[in-house]
Structure formats: C-alpha cells, structure tokens
Amino acid sequence: MTIRQRTHDQTPQLNSLLLGSRDPERLRDWYATAFATESNRFGFVELGAAGVLPDPRDDVADQATEPGRVILNLGVRDIQAAVQRIEQAGTTWITPLEEREPGWFATFTDPDGTYVQVIQMKPETDAEMLAEARRDATPTRPFCGFAVDDTARAATFYRDMLGLDVTDGPMGLLTIWLGESDFVMAYPKETHVPAQHTILNIPVDDIDDAVASLVEQGVQMLRYDGFGQDEHGISRDNGGPPIAWFTDPAGNVLSVLQPQ
Structure with missing residues (x-):
C-alpha cells in the first residue's frame, strides 16, 4: 500500500517571492542586514517559510514606480529591535512605528523603494488568530x-x-x-x-x-x-x-x- 501525503485539496503553497532589481546584490545584502538573517546558497534571503530572492532584471526601473502595489509583511518578535536594525541598514520611513488595535506596525522602503512592513501582533491577537486557525x-x-x-x-x-x-x-x-x-x-x-x-x-x-x-x-x-x-x-x-x-x-x- 502506498501512502500519499494529503494537501489542502492540491492548493498551491507559496514558497518564495522574487524582487526584480537592477542591483540584486545590494538588495540581498540590505535584507540580510536589516533582518539579521542570511541568504542561502541559491541566493534566497530566508525570512520564514517563504524565501525572498532579489532577482537581476533589466526591465525594471532603479526605483519602484508603484511601491505600494506589493508590500512585504514581516512578523517580528521584538519590533523595537527590528526598527533599530532597519534604521541602521538605512531606509525611508513611510509610516513610523505606531500602535494599532491588533498590534504594532511600521512601514518603510527597501533600497529599491519597495514598501516593507514589520508587524508585532499583541499576545491576545496572536492567541485569537491561532485559536481560530486551529478550531476547524x-x-x-x-x-x-x-x-x-x-x-x-x-x-x-x-x-x-x-x-x-x-x-x-x-x-x-x-x-x-x-x-x-x-x-x-x-x-x-x-x-x-x-x-x-x-x-x-x-x-x-x-x-x-x-x-x-x-x-x-x-x-x-x-x-x-x-x-x-x-x-x-x-x-x-x-x-x-x-x-x-x-x-x-x-x-x-x-x-x-x-x-x-
């Protein structure tokens, strides 16, 4: 008998994001510095389950022309420390760190001008979301x-x-x-x-x-x-x-x- 692993009705699973860039090495180094991580041997910056790959392209502008079209949301455990690292790496703040009902948020740009957001959910929000995901x-x-x-x-x-x-x-x-x-x-x-x-x-x-x-x-x-x-x-x-x-x-x- 052969056992087959069941997936979510064969729903595709997100495994990576590509960031087209004229200078992918600069972009990769910035993400590694800003989020205290490193890239693997394939060039993916490891940011949780989905890696981010700065990809060399000559059909994109030096700076993002619509930076809010796609926003990278990254969950962090210590948003104050994350903000400090991001400032040291160099950035422009779109929305400085602020507290909202579900947690703390800050939005900024990477070197190519793309919007990135760090989020630290409040414990009660995390617990509610986790319970909801597990309920059914x-x-x-x-x-x-x-x-x-x-x-x-x-x-x-x-x-x-x-x-x-x-x-x-x-x-x-x-x-x-x-x-x-x-x-x-x-x-x-x-x-x-x-x-x-x-x-x-x-x-x-x-x-x-x-x-x-x-x-x-x-x-x-x-x-x-x-x-x-x-x-x-x-x-x-x-x-x-x-x-x-x-x-x-x-x-x-x-x-x-x-x-x-």
Whole structure:
C-alpha cells in the first residue's frame, strides 16, 4: 500500500517571492542586514517559510514606480529591535512605528523603494488568530499518536510542565500542538503499556535550563548505560546533540535536546 501525503485539496503553497532589481546584490545584502538573517546558497534571503530572492532584471526601473502595489509583511518578535536594525541598514520611513488595535506596525522602503512592513501582533491577537486557525483544522499531513492511561493527567503534564498547547477532542482525544500547525495525538487506553522508545523529542534553546526546570517540577531524568550522561542526566558526547530523557505520567519516554 502506498501512502500519499494529503494537501489542502492540491492548493498551491507559496514558497518564495522574487524582487526584480537592477542591483540584486545590494538588495540581498540590505535584507540580510536589516533582518539579521542570511541568504542561502541559491541566493534566497530566508525570512520564514517563504524565501525572498532579489532577482537581476533589466526591465525594471532603479526605483519602484508603484511601491505600494506589493508590500512585504514581516512578523517580528521584538519590533523595537527590528526598527533599530532597519534604521541602521538605512531606509525611508513611510509610516513610523505606531500602535494599532491588533498590534504594532511600521512601514518603510527597501533600497529599491519597495514598501516593507514589520508587524508585532499583541499576545491576545496572536492567541485569537491561532485559536481560530486551529478550531476547524483538519489533518493534511501524516501525524503521530500515542496512548496514555489518563488523559487528564497527560493534559496537565504536557500543558503545564512542558508548556505546550493542548486541546480536547472527541472520544477523549488530546491534540498536543508542537507549533502553529504541527501536532501529535494522545488517546486513552485502559490496557496502556508505556512505550519503551522515545515517542517525542522536544528541541530547546538551552538544555541545562530545560532539565533544571523539569527537575524543579518533580520530573526524574532517565539514565541509560553507555550514553555518558552527566550528573543532571544530560548526554553530551553521543555523536549527536546534547539530550536528556524522562517520562510523561503514563510512562512514555520523551526527550529534550539542544540542536547544534
């Protein structure tokens, strides 16, 4: 049997934007500087899921003649810091930083005169938009599931101790969100037997802080022979990233790891 990945009814997915320019190298360097990022080996400036490619063209003007026709909207976590970087890179402000009902906005031009806007949504706006997107979400890609013996305890653990969003579903199902759209399902099983393999690996920025936080909340780190774990249960010299293992209330094995 062949498993085919289901997409949104074959709806095309936006994967990049081209910015036609007489001086694409200047434009690429400016975007990399203004947004503290870099271009990949294909010349795309990596700005989230959709890359931006300054593309050499001789059929465009030196400066955009209709700069508001297409506006790049870029979400940022710290708009004050973003505005400072943009000013250092050099720009002309169309609309200086201002607060509106959903969040904070600032509009400016890139070196070719095209309008760009940075946006930082307020937490309540982000939460409302995310809840709306998830409310009627249906799986469009393969996803994993695992059993637990007590969904209430599992929900508390994954939500309160690991800081993940958890939503209730029919028949006692739990949806554990790993991002805006990625998730795993936890389902109740009376004859549950804990998984002996690692069912979920959670990337963290600082594994020492992550392990310390878990231990402080009463989580006991697991130890395995041959992994050279330190006194905190962290394995660092295993040929991969630093990693530490523990279990959820149902006994399933999880890990936190720090990508290198």
